[in-house]
Amino acid sequence: MTTQARTRAATINDVARVAGVSRAAVSKVLRDAYGVSDAMREKVNAAIDELGYRPRVSARGMRGATFTIGIELPNLDNPFFSDLVSGATSRLLGEPYQLIVAPASPANAEGERAIQALTDRQVDGVIAISPEVEQSWLEDVAAAVPLVMLGRHDDTREYDTVVGDDAAGTRLVLEHLLGLGHRRIAHLTLPESVTVERPNTTHGVREAAYRRIMADAGLAGEIRVVNVEPDPETVYAATRDLIDGPDRPTAVFAAHDELALTVLRAVADAGPAGGDVSVVGYDDTWIARHPLISLTSVNQSGQHMGGRAIDLLLDRVAGRKHPVHEVVAPRLLVRESSRAPTA
Amino acid sequence: MTTQARTRAATINDVARVAGVSRAAVSKVLRDAYGVSDAMREKVNAAIDELGYRPRVSARGMRGATFTIGIELPNLDNPFFSDLVSGATSRLLGEPYQLIVAPASPANAEGERAIQALTDRQVDGVIAISPEVEQSWLEDVAAAVPLVMLGRHDDTREYDTVVGDDAAGTRLVLEHLLGLGHRRIAHLTLPESVTVERPNTTHGVREAAYRRIMADAGLAGEIRVVNVEPDPETVYAATRDLIDGPDRPTAVFAAHDELALTVLRAVADAGPAGGDVSVVGYDDTWIARHPLISLTSVNQSGQHMGGRAIDLLLDRVAGRKHPVHEVVAPRLLVRESSRAPTA
DNA sequence: TGACTGTTGTAGATCAGTCTACAAGTGGGT
DNA sequence: ACCCACTTGTAGACTGATCTACAACAGTCA
Structure with a gap:
């Protein structure tokens, strides 16, 4: 046998x-x-x-549709991305489409490769989150297959976008911290290659808003942006530098929850010697709500965004030609990780 | 324009x-x-x-290969699954294969549908984690495409498996807790449909090992298995019942970290009135290591398992016919969530 | 009765690749 | 000069679906 x-x-x-x-x-x-x-x-x-x-879907794909929707994600570690997928999945229940996820290798910026892998496979539509990819390149992709981008404030007729109102979200965070009495508020975010050089991405908008709002509050001198590669070691080291260095900030606004968790870790490891540092994240992922973490964060409902992305994509598949750029309103969830600075 | x-x-x-x-x-x-x-x-x-x-991959798939490997996951929320994917992804660097993830809709047991969605797409190989699927059904799948199952102790010639030594891992947990002086140790795990009725799954083996080891320790009377659907609300409620009920356990062994986190949440919410309850998880996901969580857990290296699954699959694609059943040794990471019971 | 319309089913082209079989060319050895 | 083996390139069948065009038939109405 x-x-x-x-x-x-x-x-x-x-x-x-x-x-x-x-x-x-x-x-x-x-x-x-x-x-x-x-x-x-x-x-x-x-x-x-x-x-x-x-x-056989391959055979179908030769002439007709593959009934497949592909979603490209930078990685699967960030729980916000899981929210997006889970929102997309539930919206797809009852539809004849299958969702497949193409993780861009966490190594170097592989977003292009992953998106191409999806179009090579003749998917009927693509959802993607590639901050580092050129708009013009995406427009070429969109010429071949319906495309919805998440987390980009691009102004284009060729594809749709679903994005949080990052300027408003950043304002919520800073007004909260300023209201508590913080002045030395640092912003920890991704490398300049995705913030300064890509002003249309979520993180680009958040960093710009941070700078503007701080300046408007008369705190131009306190602006402190830390741009780091998002791997835990680097983020941890950067946070320790902040804490141990001169002019220790009383609050750190991390560009998303995954970063914020590492910041919290560094703060916790520093112990009382590290002083009292408030931490705020962004995305309100499930772990932020855990009572042992209790991270103040901005909710922009990944579930909802994922679902809307599917809606827009199905519209496009059904023939819609004009672009839709949808903006999701943010909501601040105040938790224990942010509090008034001590003295 | x-x-x-x-x-x-x-x-x-x-x-x-x-x-x-x-x-x-x-x-x-x-x-x-x-x-x-x-x-x-x-x-x-x-x-x-x-x-x-x-x-076009579709056209290639008609006769040749699609250079695509599909991995089916029950959901993307469990960080252990992200580890598996990330291990698989890095092992695939440099290979001509693209990994695509098919999340089984979190709703009802959709593992079969997701695996079928992959085979319909003519993937060259499948990796899957479906505890609830029949072995005979998987053998049929394996007749059509190379298959590696994760987390199943199946004895079959038709497909390969990569699985942790769950009996040994459970023993590590229980010897640790017993050594600390715990006697009333409850086991919180998935529904009986995936433990009792599927004795070859990770969770089936863990539950059986728990029962055996407790009995061997002369604690047959203290055996307490709580089988619950893994959604947070249900787990939370079940934990509160344990804490608030009679004969409160001094320790809870949760079948995996995601469950353990919810148990920790319920314990934290209960406050001092809930008594001192130790919690142990399984999988040693990144969040267990966070100092604010500090969850004692069993490491079986998801990264490594994901990588090995790819190795075995590529072997199969290259023509290997005999089955390989690989067992990964577990390691206990003791952290603050487990300590000696108070009096 | 004949023309017209609508329904139901089929034939055969088509999609974009891979794969097998073979022809043509090249070079070496005897 | 002849045979043989090897290398390089091509023709054309083949994969499993969809899609267009059309034939056959039934029913309606003038």
Whole structure:
């Protein structure tokens, strides 16, 4: 009893033969197309069940649709991205589309490669979160397949966007901290290659808003932006530098929760010697709500954004031509990680 | 300047025409097949670059390979699954294969549907984590495409498995707790449909080991298994019932970290009135290591398991016929969430 | 009765690749 | 000069679906 050779699965021709109809007829039943009598539908479905037939998506993709929607994510570690996927998945329940996730290798900026991997696979639509990719490149992609970008404030006619109101969210954070009495508020965010050089990304907008609001509050001299690669070691070291250095900030506004968690870790490890440092995140991921973490954060409902991205994409697939740029309102959730500075 | 119609991308015929060679020749270059002169390779590659040509994976899938490996996951919320994916992704760097993730809708047990979605797409190999799926069904899948299952102790010749030594891991946990002086140790785990009814799954093995080890320690009377659906609300409520009920356990062994976090939350919310309850998890996810969480947990290196799964799958793709069942040794990481019971 | 319309099913082209079989060219050995 | 083996390139079948065009038939109405 050894492992058999790969079994040859049933094809549409087998179904046609068993049902005693033409291949085209089976195809019509499969696609629920016009011109099928009840009697035929029944015969065909019986044959499909009998053979355990499943259409090959590759073959379908040659002419028609693949009924596949691809979503590109920078990584799977950030719980906010899981929220997006879970929102997309639930919105897709009942639709004939399957969602597949292409994680961009966490190594170097592989967003382009991952998006291309999806279009190579003839997906019917793409959702992506690539801050580092050029708008013009995305417009080329959008010429070939419907595209919805998350977390980009791009002004374009070629694809749709779903994005939080990052300026408003940043304002919520800073007004909260300023209201508590903080003055030395640092902003820890991604490298300048995705903030300064990409002013249309979430993190670009957040950093710019931080600078503007601080200046407007008469705190131009206190502006302190720490741009770091988002791997935990680097973030940890940068935070320790902040804490141990001169002019220790009384509050750190981290550009997203995953960063904020590492900041919290560094602060906790520093102990009382590190002083009292408030920490605020962004995204309100589930872990921020945990009572042992209790991280103040801005909610922009990843679930909702993921669902809306699907809505827009399905619209595009259905033929919509004009662009839609949707902005999600942020909400501040105040928790224990932020409090008035001591003295 | 309105949105254009979808542009028609270059095909292999276009490349052949521009390069002045046959379609078959281009195909050879693409596949790096035998019988290509340097001169031709150069001409073809130049044409490919000029046209920005990318082969359609759908068309390739009709006869050859899709260079795609699919991984099915129950959900993306559990950070352990992210570890698996990230391990798989890094192992795949440099290989010509693209990884795509098919999340089984978090709703009802959709593992079968997600795995089928992958095979429908002609992936060259499948990695999956479906505890609730029948072994015989998986053997049918494995007859059509190389398959590696994670977290299953199945004894089968048809597919490979990568799994932690769950009995040993459970023993580490219980010896640790017993050594600290705990006697009333409860086990919080998934519903009986994936433990009792599926004794070959991680959680089935862990529950059985818990029962055996408790009995061997003369604590048969203290055995207390709480089987719950893994959504946070249910887990939270079940934990509160444990804490608030009679015979409050002094320790809770949660079947995985995600459950343990919710248990920690319920314990924290209960406050001092809830008594001193130690909590132990399983998987040693990154959040368990956070100093504010500091959850004692069993490490079985998701990164490593994901990487090994890819190794085995590539072996299978390369032609290996005999099964490999790989067992990963567990390691206990003791942290602050577990301590001696108070009196 | 004949023309017209609408429904139901089929034939056959088509999609973009891979793969097999083979022809043509090259070089060496005897 | 002839045979043989090897290298390089091509022709054309093939994959499993969808999609267009059309034939056959039934029913309606003048």
